[in-house]
Amino acid sequence: xxxEKELNTQQLKAVLNNENSLxxxxxxxxxxxxxxxxxxxxxxxxxxxxxxEILAITFTNKAASEMKKRVIExxxxxxxxMWVSTFHSFCARLLRKEISRFGYNEKFIIYNSAESLKLISxxxxxxxxDLKTVSSKSVQEVxxxxxxxxxxxxxxxxxxxxxxEKIVARIFPLYQNELFKANALDFDDLLFLTVKLLKNxxxxxxxxxxxxxxxxxxxxxxxxxxxxxxxxxxxxxSNKIFVVxxxxxxxxxxxxxxxSNIINFDKNFSNTKIIKLEQNxxxxxxxxxxxxxxxxxxxxxxxxxxxxxxxxxxxxSKFRAQNEQEEAKFAAKKIKDMIESNSDKSxxxxxxxxxxxxxxxxxxEIFIRESIPYRIFGGLKFYDRKEIKDMLAYLKVISNPKxxxxxxxxxxxxxxxxxxxxxxxxxxxxxNNDITFCEAFYGIERINTVNPSTRKKIRDFIDILxxxxxxxxxxxxxxxxxQLWEKTSYIKELVIENTIxxxxxxxxxxxxLTVVKEFEENRSLIQENNKLSLxxxxxxxxxxxxxDNYDENxxxxxxxxxxxxxxxxxxxxxxxxLEEGIFPHVRSMTGGSDDVEExxxxxxxxxxxxxxxxxxxSSILHYIYGDQxxxxxxxxxxxxxxxxxxxxxxxxxxxxxxxxxxxxxxNRKPVFxxxxxxxxSGQKNINTDEFSGKSKNFKxxxxxxxxxxxxxxxxKVGDVVEHKLWGSGEILRTKKSSxxxxxxxxxxxxxxxxxxxxxxxxxxxx
DNA sequence: AAACGGGAAGAGTTT
DNA sequence: CTTCCCGTTT
Numbered sequence: 001x002x003x004e005k006e007l008n009t010q011q012l013k014a015v016l017n018n019e020n021s022l023x024x025x026x027x028x029x030x031x032x033x034x035x036x037x038x039x040x041x042x043x044x045x046x047x048x049x050x051x052x053e054i055l056a057i058t059f060t061n062k063a064a065s066e067m068k069k070r071v072i073e074x075x076x077x078x079x080x081x082m083w084v085s086t087f088h089s090f091c092a093r094l095l096r097k098e099i100s101r102f103g104y105n106e107k108f109i110i111y112n113s114a115e116s117l118k119l120i121s122x123x124x125x126x127x128x129x130d131l132k133t134v135s136s137k138s139v140q141e142v143x144x145x146x147x148x149x150x151x152x153x154x155x156x157x158x159x160x161x162x163x164x165e166k167i168v169a170r171i172f173p174l175y176q177n178e179l180f181k182a183n184a185l186d187f188d189d190l191l192f193l194t195v196k197l198l199k200n201x202x203x204x205x206x207x208x209x210x211x212x213x214x215x216x217x218x219x220x221x222x223x224x225x226x227x228x229x230x231x232x233x234x235x236x237x238s239n240k241i242f243v244v245x246x247x248x249x250x251x252x253x254x255x256x257x258x259x260s261n262i263i264n265f266d267k268n269f270s271n272t273k274i275i276k277l278e279q280n281x282x283x284x285x286x287x288x289x290x291x292x293x294x295x296x297x298x299x300x301x302x303x304x305x306x307x308x309x310x311x312x313x314x315x316x317s318k319f320r321a322q323n324e325q326e327e328a329k330f331a332a333k334k335i336k337d338m339i340e341s342n343s344d345k346s347x348x349x350x351x352x353x354x355x356x357x358x359x360x361x362x363x364x365e366i367f368i369r370e371s372i373p374y375r376i377f378g379g380l381k382f383y384d385r386k387e388i389k390d391m392l393a394y395l396k397v398i399s400n401p402k403x404x405x406x407x408x409x410x411x412x413x414x415x416x417x418x419x420x421x422x423x424x425x426x427x428x429x430x431x432n433n434d435i436t437f438c439e440a441f442y443g444i445e446r447i448n449t450v451n452p453s454t455r456k457k458i459r460d461f462i463d464i465l466x467x468x469x470x471x472x473x474x475x476x477x478x479x480x481x482x483q484l485w486e487k488t489s490y491i492k493e494l495v496i497e498n499t500i501x502x503x504x505x506x507x508x509x510x511x512x513l514t515v516v517k518e519f520e521e522n523r524s525l526i527q528e529n530n531k532l533s534l535x536x537x538x539x540x541x542x543x544x545x546x547x548d549n550y551d552e553n554x555x556x557x558x559x560x561x562x563x564x565x566x567x568x569x570x571x572x573x574x575x576x577x578l579e580e581g582i583f584p585h586v587r588s589m590t591g592g593s594d595d596v597e598e599x600x601x602x603x604x605x606x607x608x609x610x611x612x613x614x615x616x617x618s619s620i621l622h623y624i625y626g627d628q629x630x631x632x633x634x635x636x637x638x639x640x641x642x643x644x645x646x647x648x649x650x651x652x653x654x655x656x657x658x659x660x661x662x663x664x665x666x667n668r669k670p671v672f673x674x675x676x677x678x679x680x681s682g683q684k685n686i687n688t689d690e691f692s693g694k695s696k697n698f699k700x701x702x703x704x705x706x707x708x709x710x711x712x713x714x715x716k717v718g719d720v721v722e723h724k725l726w727g728s729g730e731i732l733r734t735k736k737s738s739x740x741x742x743x744x745x746x747x748x749x750x751x752x753x754x755x756x757x758x759x760x761x762x763x764x765x766x
Numbered sequence: 767a768a769a770c771g772g773g774a775a776g777a778g779t780t781t
Numbered sequence: 782c783t784t785c786c787c788g789t790t791t
């Protein structure tokens with residue numbers, strides 16, 4: 001390891017300093033990942049630290065595995081014994097060992113936001129409130145904020161002041177008790193309980209203080225009070241703290257992140273020192289200039305300026321489109337052009353960032369039309385699909401019989417004759433006898449109000465769950481899931497249903513099985529002869545984020561929110577929707593100026609993801625709630641000096657990227673005058689359907705992807721069609737549905753398939 | 767118990 | 782425009 005060759009002076013200081021608690025101010029692209037990995041490698045190889053003594057906290061699981069991989073490359077296989085994870089995963093791992101001190105069982109499960117929301121709704125109605133007057137979302141937010149400030153329900157109710165807080169104060173303890181009874185933790189509990197554990201149990205605290213001789217935290221600007229407290233508790237004065245952060249990239253204050261954690265670093269830790277990394281190795285000079293100029297508009301920030309030795313590169317492009325579709329077309333056109341003229345460019349080099357998930361739709365529509373491959377992060381996730389949630393609910397109940405939310409989810413899935421009436425009987429019984437719903441359920445024979453045949457059905461269901469629990473003892477999770485399908489007829493029911501939708505679900509379930517298999521195989525690679533336990537598996541599933549699954553090898557354009565973009569880099573970056581009210585978002589503009597500053601930081605993060613080229617685009621007309629509104633151009637564009645821009649609108653040919661036989665038109669007169677736009681008004685409306693914003697030619701399918709409909713009227717029985725994947729096949733049957741045509745097609749390659757004429761990739765060949 | 771339809775409400779970012 | 786919830790029907 002030749003550190004002097006690999007690192008600059010400041011980076012080297014950060015790696016070699018073993019005396020102080022270190023705060024590294026690391027600007028965007030200043031090589032902080034490099035510093036972190038070399039630091040760890042240095043500690044292990046040169047300073048004799050045991051990997052087991054090193055704790056590294058990252059923002060995503062993806063970053064964690066990346067770091068682990070790089071360290072292993074530098075120090076060899078011993079690196080795998082390091083603790084590298086997110087805050088949440090770290091806490092879950094720790095609690096898995098120690099949680100019995102709080103009366104929970106070590107097989108606790110983790111509720112995601114949706115599951116916690118359900119439980120909160122239940123508590124609201126149980127308290128006698130109406131969900132219409134007391135919004136479960138608001139309650140959830142208040143409870144979450146409270147826990148993130150280290151307040152439990154008792155200290156919260158003491159401080160509850162306004163009427164809504166008083167209401168929450170009644171619901172909060174109930175919710176906490178329900179979680180306890182279900183042996184479940186929500187995301188905030190993971191952190192909260194870990195801090196409580198260390199605070200209340202000096203022996204445990206000392207144990208971990210002694211174990212972790214070196215604690216490294218990445219993205220420190222986005223830590224909240226609890227997370228900071230956790231690190232403070234783990235620091236005993238003799239072990240070392242090494243945190244990396246950049247106040248200009250703080251974008252999670254709405255989630256409780258406190259930049260003050262950086263400012264108070266020297267107060268919280270002993271013998272501190274600050275090292276600044278200001279040389280940027282990622283972006284060209286023009287890009288960095290623009291980012292610097294933009295962020296200078298923020299009042300509250302520590303003084304620093306990134307610089308680079310790299311060449312000026314290309315100017316930033318700006319483009320003001322007529323509407324979102326045209327904005328997306330501009331991106332599509334640019335991407336295609338750049339790939340065509342640059343042999344070293346391919347789709348994976350491009351990323352499109354937006355402020356809100358809903359903005360992805362316009363881009364998706366155009367990209368499908370233009371055959372540009374893309375992957376979208378966020379939005380409807382794999383684990384959010386009904387059938388996958390059902391499977392996870394089954395597994396959670398198998399792992400933890402007390403999990404009431406999961407139990408009620410699957411109680412009648414697939415339908416087994418246990419309806420709402422039965423459920424309310426059980427609920428009533430549990431209330432009257434002061435036992436939990438689950439206890440009442442498992443002792444169903446005692447509930448006389450439920451008729452005997454239904455009781456038998458419930459007993460059969462409980463038996464299935466018990467059998468599966470036994471089965472798991474001697475089998476893998478993958479095998480248990482297959483057994484589950486067998487016993488519950490879950491797949492069978494879907495196959496019998498025999499619709500596009502249901503068969504698609506079957507495919508998703510098979511994909512799920514593959515995921516499970518990979519999980520188990522990975523585990524056995526890392527720890528030989530160590531079977532992946534079900535609760536470990538469920539824990540990992542609950543804590544992975546979408547970005548964690550990002551695969552840079554796939555050759556597709558990346559679509560994601562600006563928040564998701566943190567920590568990534570791309571040669572070419574588009575930021576779309578730079579309009580007042582969108583970005584900066586309206587909700588940030590009504591509050592204090594702090595909020596707009598956070599939006600500006602978000603924009604800064606977006607721009608600094610780019611290595612070579614940045615496009616900042618906006619559109620004049622924008623749909624919200626099906627209503628088209630005019631949008632002013634974002635202030636952020638105005639804050640970047642004009643001389644750093646190329647105005648793409650001046651190149652008028654771009655406005656008609658598809659030639660005259662394309663059915664593109666600007667279907668409205670421009671509201672604002674810009675550049676040479678007379679040609680807009682010269683256009684007449686022709687076939688404006690597809691781009692009028694109504695999007696009726698697109699359909700969101702069950703797997704969350706957007707499919708383009710096409711004219712389906714001319715398919716009939718006996719036609720031979722060509723399918724993109726399955727080759728040729730013959731139509732056996734057609735069935736008209738409300739707005740589509742279902743086809744039964746026999747393919748030579750795969751046999752009988754049900755497909756939707758409008759969205760399947762087929763064309764008639766005979 | 768499930769399927770259907772009307773009507774109201776709703777999209778800011780996420781571990 | 783979309784989604785979700787609730788009441789009605791089969």
